[in-house]
Amino acid sequence: MEHLISPISDESTCGEYLKDNRTVYRGLRNHFNMAQSSFRQLLETPDATADEELLTQNSDNWRELASQCDQILSATSKDVEVFCWFITAQMFTNVPMVNTAKALDVFAQVVQSYWSDLQPILPEKKLKSEDEAGRAKEIAEFRIKPLLQLVGETENSGLLYMPLQLQSLIGDIDFARYAHAERSGQLAELKVEAAKALASDRQTVTETVVALGDILQHLESIERFIAEECQKIGSQGLSFRFAKKNVESLINAIKYLVGDQLNPWPLDKAQPASEEPQHDEIPSGDVVTQDSAQPASSNKVVSVVTNGEIISRDHAFNELRKVADYFLKTEPHSPVYMLIERAIRWGYMPLPALLQELVGDNDAVMGRITNLAGLESTDKTDIPKVMVSAQTADYSAPNATPVASAEPQNTASEANTATNITTNTTTNDSSSSSESEGNISNFEW
Template sequence: MFNVAQLLQPVSAEQRCGEDLSFGPEVDAIARARIYDDPTLEQGEWETALKEADWPLVASRCADMIATRSKDLRLAVWLAEALAKTRGLRGLGDGYAVLAGLCELYWTDLYPLVDDGDYDQRIGNLFWLLARTPFLVQECAAAAPELADAEYCLASLIALERVVDTQLGADGPGFSAAREAVQSVVRALAPYGGSVMIAESAQATDGNVVMASAGGLHNRTQALQQLRLVADFFRRTEPHSPVAYLAERAANWGEMPLHVWLRAVIKDPAAIAGVEELLGASPATE
């Protein structure tokens, strides 16, 4: 069982983040284990066996080194990739959780160290994983993911985004493409509460995951959830638009009894009484 908390324990009392292993042979060995040949490339007449990455080895060694040797952001993003390759969306979520914990608990001393206020290396490591996320999610989605795993992955990604935003502010890498990739899986799975297969022809060319759909909305809970997804979309893409506010407000109203809703939108007690009498709505007992 993968243990996120164990990887977030200090390496030692003397050196919480351990040592810098950036140029050590252990990191070089992991880098070699990640190398694989692209099966879609033309080999010509000298056809050879394709090299495959050893993802279980990458995951195991990265986790061990983070726990016992070095709190290193590059090892952490490699770990997240390897976990996605070996354990799907649940693994990718664990990878995000490790990254969020490292950035929150060890930001001052985390490797790579910050040189005179220059965070470029750390930003580059995070950007690399976020850019890879839509492709990793697409691979995971093809393996019939579970809703719980997709939701966990999304929650971990959002937690990472919040920590990075706290640490880097406007200088941090963009999360929108990665978040949308995971959200698209959650949206597709949420109405069904279980695993579904992805139609091979439904893979989007822009990196977003398109799931096979089995119909529209079936109950009010799903409808309210869709309103909140609409609000989230416009909040991210058009923050100046009133649509996000109105959709969120409509979703909140949808969960209110009529007498509560009337008091939320009408402030005149006499007017409320008149509307309640007209509609036959009984006021709540005080």
């Protein structure tokens, strides 16, 4: 696919405005419609996986579409809509995830290399704005509009949505099956099946996870670049959140089913051997060491050196963060992780601010709590001064009873704790929300 990155010609990097070439565009559009039609027929046919004729016809249609798109992108027009169809066609190849990742990588490079020349460019006669700034916005918005086909405008929409739902994740398990098992409370049984399939197909599953990670990375890269370019001219970019959420759901499904057996997880970045490990959070089974002179809010890294016991407030909240992250990855549809993150946030709020959030606009209740808790004022109350003469002081002050001086006696464990408390700690508050849905009946074509 790398040949698609090369310019079409020295004179015209991205070629012509394709819709002006009606013969070519209509022919390609017909191929796309045929591929869509055969795929829809597969979805609507019971036991379609056993119908060899339908499967072959669908595969042939998408292969032909990919071939036609390749020719046009190479020699006629580097058009965004044609790239969308080409990328979608990769989902029907023999290695769909890998090829889709490659196609998105090529598209990302084309977008970043030829943005100002990338087709479609709105013809001069169709521009409505009279000033340069307005024309630039029109051209940018017209250029990115076809991407909505690929990434979707709503939940369960976009060209990638349904093919991704039906791709094999582990053995015969696709995301549609995973979502159904999740709704019906049968994930435990599906996890057993996944473990058996992984035993004989570990390499394929690993490649699938890596490819999904690449797909997500390329989507984020394209989205970010377009947003930056649109921002330069005061235009609005395009959100890829529905497509990204779809891909993330597949990754999370695989991780839930076999993540504990794929060690290390394929998407985890390896720590270079030459570098000192730097912890953003406190690993389980370790004890935090903290400089007592450093406030807990300091943006420093946590250092860890003991064996499993929680020894500080910050350590406890870091452990809660790990629990929240676990539920975010395994049950993104559940509010559990959000509730834990809220508890962490509340734990670091000043009491007046926390009460304000809990009570809201109920001034009467807030006033009563403030009064009872003594929060209405932090000023010290004046105490009348007592004048004491030296004679009175001599009379009033009894002889002090000698008290034996007490020497501190530290136990071995206390000494070790004191020795270990040597670093600083940090707490990062973050909350995200993502949901996993696999409702095929809600798919929008």
